[in-house]
Amino acid sequence: MPAVLFDFSGTLFRVESTESWLRAVLDAAGVVLDPPELAATARALEEAGALPGGAPPVRVPDELAGVWQSRDRSAELHRAAFTGMSRRVLLPDPALHEALYERHMTPAAWSPYPDAPEVLRTLHERGVKVGVVSNIGWDLRPVFREHGLDGYVDAYVLSYEHGVQKPDPRLFETACGRLGADPREVVMVGDDRRADGGAAALGCAVHFVDHLPVAQRPDALRAVLDLVGGPA
Incomplete structure (x- = not known):
């Protein structure tokens, strides 16, 4: 899976x-x-x-x-x-x-992109494990909880909790381990080609979206549903 x-x-x-x-x-x-x-x-x-x-x-x-x-x-x-x-x-x-x-x-201070709830919910319904891998200095879990999305995330791997920041492959390796996933069957989705592209070193597929204001990017995440298969 x-x-x-x-x-x-x-x-x-x-x-x-x-x-x-x-x-x-x-x-x-x-x-x-x-x-x-x-x-x-x-x-x-x-x-x-x-x-x-x-x-x-x-x-x-x-x-x-x-x-x-x-x-x-x-x-x-x-x-x-x-x-x-x-x-x-x-x-x-x-x-x-x-x-x-x-x-x-x-x-x-944060707003989810318009399609984020739908994409996360659909992946969860399909039984696809989801991890959040972030270069950050604080606990973002309350943001997901407040916006009702925490139930769709199986693991959070945050740089400040590990002393390692993307693109270091160790952060992605930790995330794959938390999910029990073979990196070759994992898609990393991010907006930073250097930082998020570090997942490719493990054999992960990498898919990029543009870091745009919420109103300007209504549906870029939906492509992820096609990448992992199943009905969109």
Whole structure:
């Protein structure tokens, strides 16, 4: 029986926009910025790559290069990397940098792609084992639970829990082992050709989707149902 591994961010779920992320934190803190300043600050945060799961940084400063390269290997490195990027942008209160990081870990910050529930449910109904393999620095299981998708996932293999990040084949090997699946019968689905493509070293098939806003990618995951056989 085949199995499917999915990446999280940009594959099954998409994080909110940088402006929505910033606005939610400012509202919670009772801080008001006029619309032009809000928009400008959001653009600066986006250029800095401060939102995990959002746009990559335009430039990684030398003092953050090391932690950025290994950011997904531990919770501490992940927080240091992204709050370090955030602090490149002036905010009304320095405490907001930590608040922004906390916000991105909440289920409210994430939306599943429109076809994700259908695809996960169909795979589950067919008896196909499903794993989530993510480069991440925090526990994403509550996101799946909040959106009613946790029951369709058989294993989570998260980089920070193993000290290993994609494309290292060991992370995919761990996932295949958790599912009791032969890697040659596994499809890895992701949006990052380098990171997710690491599964090919084990003999897994790899299928890529585009990391687009939710409204722009309504049905890209449905191709997975054809890849593992059975009625779509």
